[in-house]
Amino acid sequence: MQLAQFLAENKGEIQDHWISRVLDSYAEDAAAIFKREQDRFANPVGYSTRQTLTTVYSLLFDRPDQPEPDLQQLRAEMETFIKIRAVQTFTPASAVAFIYDLKAVVREAAAKQRDLAATTADWEHFHDTLDQLALIVFDLYVACRERLFQTKINEIKSMNYMHTQHGCSAAGQVDKTTQLMADVQPLHTHSNEAR
Amino acid sequence: MRVLKAFIAVVALVLVALLVAQVPGGQSLLGIVLPYLAFAIFLGGFIYKVVDWAKSPVPFRIPTTCGQESSLPFIKQNKLDCPTTKTQVVGRMLLEVLLFRSLFRNTKASIHDGPQLAYGSNKWLWLFGLLFHYSFLVIVLRHMRLFTDPIAGFVAPLEFVDGFLEVGATTIYQSSFILLAAVTFLFLRRVVRPYLRYLSLPADYFPLMLIFAIGATGLLMRHVFRVDIVSVKELTVGLVTFSPAINGQIGAIFFVHVFLVCVLLAYFPFSKLMHLGGVFMSPTRNMANNSRMVRHENPWNDPNIKPHSYEAYEDEFREFMVESGLPVDKQPEPAPAEPEAGQAAPEEESKA
Amino acid sequence: MADTKAAEMKVKVVKEPSLMTGSVPTRDWWDVEAIFKPGNYCYPAKKSIVEYHGKNLPGLFGEPRDWEVESDDWVLPDNWKEIIINGIKERLDKFRSLKIFMDCCVRCGACADKCHFFLGTGDPKNMPVMRAELFRSVYRNDFTTAGRILGEIAGARPMTFKVLKEWFMYFYQCTECRRCSVFCPYGIDTAEVTMMGRELLHLVGVGTNWILEPAANSNRTGNHLGLQPHTFKENAEFLIDDIEEATGVRLESLNFNRKGAEVLFIIPSADVFADPGIFTFMGYLLIFEQIGLDYTISTYSSEGGNFGLFTNNELMKKLNAKMYAEAKRLGVKWILGGECGHMWRVIHQYMNTMNGPADFLEVPRSPITGTVFENAAATKMVHISEFTADLIHHNKLKIDKSRNDHRTVTFHDSCNTARGMGLLDEPRYILKNVCNNFYEMPENTTRDKTFCCGSGTGLNTGEIMDLRMRAGLPRANAVRYVADRHGVDMLSCVCAIDRATLLALNQYWNPEVEVCGVSELVGNALVMEGEKERETDLRFTPLAGMEG
Structure with a gap:
């Protein structure tokens, strides 16, 4: 059996392992506060994890003759998931780590499949794809954090809109942070541009 | 356990x-x-x-x-x-x-x-x-x-x-x-x-x-x-x-x-x-939502808590108010202007 | 191997417990310590600010000092435990709500998944029942027979520094939105518990700067930012220029501190200096000009908002007292209030009790329609949405709905007006009359079950932006839903904190959705006498068909 065929045929099982492994990451925490439970309490986080990982896997390995994945589509699919992770006290590295989880899950599954005839080239291609994915995730994560900080700046500006944006004569009354922000960020004349 | x-x-x-x-x-x-x-x-x-x-x-x-x-x-x-x-x-x-x-x-x-x-x-x-x-x-x-x-x-x-x-x-x-x-x-x-x-x-x-x-x-x-x-x-x-x-x-x-x-x-x-x-x-359930219609009495309401008074406010900002055309209750003294009233420490009022 | 590395990384992953991922705690909740790190706490109040409040209200804000939240030494007074326990006793005697809420909870868990903080963070101590248990455990230990005898078995634990840290963490991860109270079979209101918790924390000098500094400014200058009278006036007048540019009408009616006006108009001060509140402010002014309302705005009482509500009832009362004091000084007949959530919680449920009776005012009567606002007969203060809805109902406003056609609008009920007042259909009545494209967010996320913006009660500060984004996730999710389904690109609300915080929330989660006050949309649609042909709305976005 070819690697691509193997990945397509064992889709369900590999996906499940992958999802539970990513969710497990909450439990492998050094503090070991939590362990996993079967009946998952429904939630934005769990939902997004399951949904995103399933879709991403399908886009990559749905059929043995899967065409090269559309990176733009992959990026779009992962955006919400990464957005959530980006505000969840994950370290930047751990935001990417879930991609490497898939490598491990596939390797374990492949070890059990006796008739698997995967060439080195097959494996290289597989790893390259996931590495590429990891880079996208990293981009996304950084973009989310940037957006978050931009939001912070926007908030300070819009809260003091009349001072920072409107050339108000009372700008001298604003506290130092606001002034600093106004100095650092070129002034926009209208809020729409700021957005 | x-x-x-x-x-x-x-x-x-x-x-x-x-x-x-x-x-x-x-x-x-x-x-x-x-x-x-x-x-x-x-x-x-x-x-x-x-x-x-x-x-x-x-x-x-x-x-x-x-x-x-x-x-x-x-x-x-x-x-x-x-x-x-x-x-x-x-x-x-x-x-x-x-x-x-x-x-x-x-x-x-x-x-x-x-x-x-x-x-x-x-x-x-x-x-x-x-x-x-x-x-x-x-x-x-x-x-x-x-x-x-x-x-x-x-x-x-x-x-x-x-x-x-x-x-x-x-x-x-x-x-x-x-x-x-x-x-x-x-x-x-x-x-x-x-x-x-x-x-x-x-x-x-x-x-x-x-x-x-x-x-x-x-x-x-x-x-x-x-x-x-x-x-x-x-x-x-x-x-x-x-x-x-x-x-x-x-x-x-x-x-x-x-x-x-x-x-x-x-x-x-x-x-x-x-x-x-x-x-x-439970007060969140057994009370009528009529608080703007009828005054509700609080037995321990402290009458000594007063707002920062308008007089104190005007005293602090009078020059600025007059300058920008805001009406004031008390006209500023014509005598030599006080230095920068707005920068002075705020006047405090005590609870008592 | 890559996998080993990944495993190592994961060890560092999440320090925050999460039931939301399907994980279950293996340790009892009282064994898990609150750990502060940058991003999960608000900065403590500056010494000078605490000094200021301490002078005005002696004994309520603790010893002014410099302290670090992440440190293990908060420089507390030696007898801090005694202060807290005595504080609890005093409050039990003053508030029946506290006693009942301490005794009655059966921990049925109906409130658990109703809290936006729990849904967004997954931290089990953010379940409302757990938040209250942090308080209850101490109450049982010192005030109940069972707790004194049985101790831990009865769920009692003594007050310790560890508990104090938990209080500071979780009473500042509650926005007093009261959503849990709607679902509780006994109406237990976590907002009350959080308020008491915060009052007690203040007694030992534990408070946040984001709340106490605006409160100090508000006391002294009349508004949160500390704008002095002339600056406040200039700010507002700048907007007259913008209105003229957008509508071609030069407003004449804006005035300040005028004695003898019929109506005193009080707004959250953010409406004169913050984007997008300023557009709401333009909306108010356009309405008043068009109907010829005899009103005035006060610079002394220029803040409708009341950050005292987020500290203790004494400071709330002190800040709020300005409204009646100013109404009396100016000799107005009644007061009209702008769009603000917690401001209206204070006005509706506290003002008359604290600072009334307002017998020097008259029962509000709209001079335009003759409607007498019987529902405000005692407090004598009317909400702008009630006022405007009445105008529209009597056809006193000429409306061109199509001027909001460039927007697809939804409405966010702010927690305080929804669950602390019942103002639900007035803004909707207005919206349906001023815009053609209006869609509701999903059931169970609006009206009395509305989700908080995630940043209320003085949590709208930048240092906890990550936390706010998590707490606002349930609200953002619902917005996402209508944005995807109906193309909603404008989230309207009647709350100044919402206008600031939903803006940030949407910039992160739903960047295509903007935020506005309801009165802004009225201002867009309102046909003014002598106006030019409108090409843009009040924020200079081209109208539908004018994009060229």
């Missing part, structure tokens, strides 16, 4: 009762002394608690509004979820107390294929909560057969409705089984759902297990280990008429049952079971 603590407590209570029932004088203790004591604690404790609550004032009118307020004639008020009159409040309270209105609202965050996060309706807790409380009430009322002679008029019809089939000579009351089923549900829910297990205390498991044990001993007494019902009634009526006496062999199971009920009664005022009283006194 917390489950275990509660379980051990209930088992211990059963054993104590079994043991004491065998000791000479033990039956009088369990059947006569303790019931009086427990009832006294219950009554005294309950009244004490309610009086204690009532001693604290309700300083502010803080109903939780769950519907449209009464405002303009063309906008329909939700009279039951956002009451403005006493009658409407009574309506809201009746819905709350008799039908558990708020629990009926219960939703559950869940994920649907589609996919989307939704907040669907979840009525299980409401249903079993309601079943539990009503079957408990029916059982208590049925027991009035034992405390009234002649038997109170409402008992027979109640028993007729409640008993749906007969096994041999014994009528089976559905309320007993509903009670046990509901208690079991409420217990399992706490154990199975992770977040409920996380927040439950021994004090949450204990009453459930105790009530289960009371129900179970009652059923056993009725259907398995039959007790001498005539002696029981003599005792119970005796208790009510303050001439209690234990005649003949009643059976140990009866004393276990009675002991557990006594424990429940005595435990009641010191526990969360006081929600029976509290539900009537």
